Amino acid sequence: MLPLLLILLVCLSLQTSESASSGSFIHCLLNHSQPSHPISSAIYTTNNGSYSSVLQSYIRNLRFNTTETRKPFLILTALHESHIQAAIVCAQKHNLQMKIRSGGHDYEGVSYVAEVPFFILDMFNLRSIHVDLKSETAWVQAGATLGEVYYRIFEKSKTHGFPAGVCPTVGVGGHFSGGGYGNMMRKYGLSVDNIIDAQIVDVHGRLLNRKSMGEDLFWAIRGGGGASFGVVVSYQIKLVRVPEIVTVFKVTKTLEQNATDIVYKWEQVANKLDENLFIRLILDVVNGTNKVKTGRATFIALFLGDSEQLLSVMKKSFPELGLQKSDCNETSWVQSVLFWTNFPLGTPNDVLLSRIPQVLTYFKRKSDYVKEPISKAGLELIWKKLIELEYVLLTFNPYGGRMGEIPAEAVPFPHRAGNLAKIQYAANWNVAGKNVTDYYIDLTRKLYKFMTPFVSKNPREAFFNYKDLDLGINHNGKASYKEGRVYGIKYFKANFDRLVKIKTKVDPGNFFRNEQSIPTLPN
């Protein structure tokens, strides 16, 4: 009885101290509010009727939409830069953990989940986009989605685009600050290779641009993850040229249709092809005829040119796929974005402005880099493993082209020359529950372990935007540097050391921290 009472008491006192600190935190926010931009209408406490819907609106992995998941004691939906400044100043004053959320697509929910009491600085209201065709640039706020960016460019020009991710609901804040790749990366590199200025609020609450933040910090927030360094308010991007007509295709081959031979050939050519051509490869398992499980390879492509040119490139470089004119669809660049995210061609372009994801699932992702083609014997083993596990699939995104030309230290993202492809492991499911969750997560871990001989080593590289807490977690205590180095080297290779130096300089108190943030140097 007594222990139970004690636990109750402890819980109660924790709760009251939490709400007490929440109360004085709110006072601080109100006190730091400018009369012209009242902060009160941006504050959602847990007893506000809209709190749950605001929280859930940008939960993009249902794994973190459970009653067991710790909820923030407050959500601040910033309406103005001054609200960000108030959040940073007051959170430090009250020693509170802040999480920053833009589009909420973090694979591990890092932008809206924490192990300790916390609040969310939610950026979705700050989403203006200004496209300037004359200079071929745009200013894009962190709360904008990629779909909004693509649409606003399309409104002004049919021959401009931007190299960023494939899913239109992904947020600019996390995507750009963590790297950002898409199907034009072989021609134009990553999103971060095309960023020319930024606005950030630093740990002192100062609103800085490229000039006032300096080249070190500007370097860090182009791939090193914004959340370790400050709150990114906006980025200025350099638009890229796209032809008026592009061509897309999607072709599948099962094992019975010689998928192994074709995949093997893809490995020889995918990173050496004409850089106008990007062919993604997905390996998964399907029920074949007579219900026998079989392997399937899906080839999805974007070609920056017309179908005649594409067919001639394919005939020369990759005839094994047997691509026919009837497999190809010529369309506009903006429509190709829809095709790639599984909307039928012809869907109105303004569907890109929708903030409601096409599907929401429970999921787990992991990543790897392939340096050398996997042998046919290796591919056979991988198919066998995929069929055994059944519900986990592999997506290969080819490198080469522009990706191989940009130096590994140009921005924090280090995976440049010498890569054949990046792999994404994916398991999706549709029901809650611990055993189901464990089952699917375990599938991805089993496959990841199995893939060890075929992928990069020392370090086994990983892509920061594909956040994977299996690579290590930071408790942000005394061992923070040591813990950070474990995942930091995988995500950033030699660039990790420079990120740590910059972090130590701009945020020595480690206010901007999370489960996989950049640590400060141990003193």
Ligand SMILES: Cc1cc2nc3c(=O)[nH]c(=O)nc-3n(C[C@H](O)[C@H](O)[C@H](O)COP(=O)(O)OP(=O)(O)OC[C@H]3O[C@@H](n4cnc5c(N)ncnc54)[C@H](O)[C@@H]3O)c2cc1C
């Ligand atoms: C369906 C789906 C498709 C995807 N497709 C691609 C793809 O094609 N290419 C690709 O590269 N990646 C892709 N990703 C991964 C995606 O790029 C990352 O998850 C990215 O971090 C998401 O950004 P966000 O703003 O939506 O996420 P959030 O969850 O809001 O943020 C992610 C991280 O960035 C931090 N952060 C967010 N906003 C700010 C800010 N304003 N200032 C400082 N820190 C901030 C957060 O604190 C968190 O640590 C995809 C993810 C999903 C779920």
Ligand SMILES: *[C@@H]1O[C@H](CO)[C@@H](O)[C@H](O)[C@H]1NC(C)=O
């Ligand atoms: C309000 O802010 C002022 C300075 O901006 C400070 O002196 C004062 O102590 C603050 N009051 C509270 C209650 O935080």
Ligand SMILES: *[C@@H]1O[C@H](CO)[C@@H](O)[C@H](O)[C@H]1NC(C)=O
């Ligand atoms: C919830 O919070 C918002 C933002 O502060 C406010 O506008 C709204 O009136 C609040 N609703 C309730 C029921 O308290």
Ligand SMILES: *[C@@H]1O[C@H](CO)[C@@H](O)[C@H](O)[C@H]1NC(C)=O
């Ligand atoms: C998230 O959880 C809440 C509360 O259980 C539920 O009402 C909501 O439908 C869930 N969201 C999704 C997209 O399933």
Ligand SMILES: *[C@@H]1O[C@H](CO)[C@@H](O)[C@H](O)[C@H]1NC(C)=O
């Ligand atoms: C698969 O390859 C074999 C041998 O190269 C060939 O005879 C056969 O026609 C191919 N099958 C298909 C469906 O292309």
Ligand SMILES: *[C@@H]1O[C@H](CO)[C@@H](O)[C@H](O)[C@H]1NC(C)=O
């Ligand atoms: C194959 O069919 C079975 C029975 O309908 C189903 O349970 C299973 O999920 C299917 N597998 C795949 C990979 O589609």
Ligand SMILES: *[C@@H]1O[C@H](CO)[C@@H](O)[C@H](O)[C@H]1NC(C)=O
């Ligand atoms: C794509 O191209 C094929 C072959 O030319 C054509 O049959 C099909 O209708 C096109 N699809 C769409 C959605 O336009």
Ligand SMILES: *[C@@H]1O[C@H](CO)[C@@H](O)[C@H](O)[C@H]1NC(C)=O
């Ligand atoms: C999870 O547990 C339930 C109930 O015990 C069971 O019916 C279900 O098969 C389990 N699912 C998995 C994937 O283990």
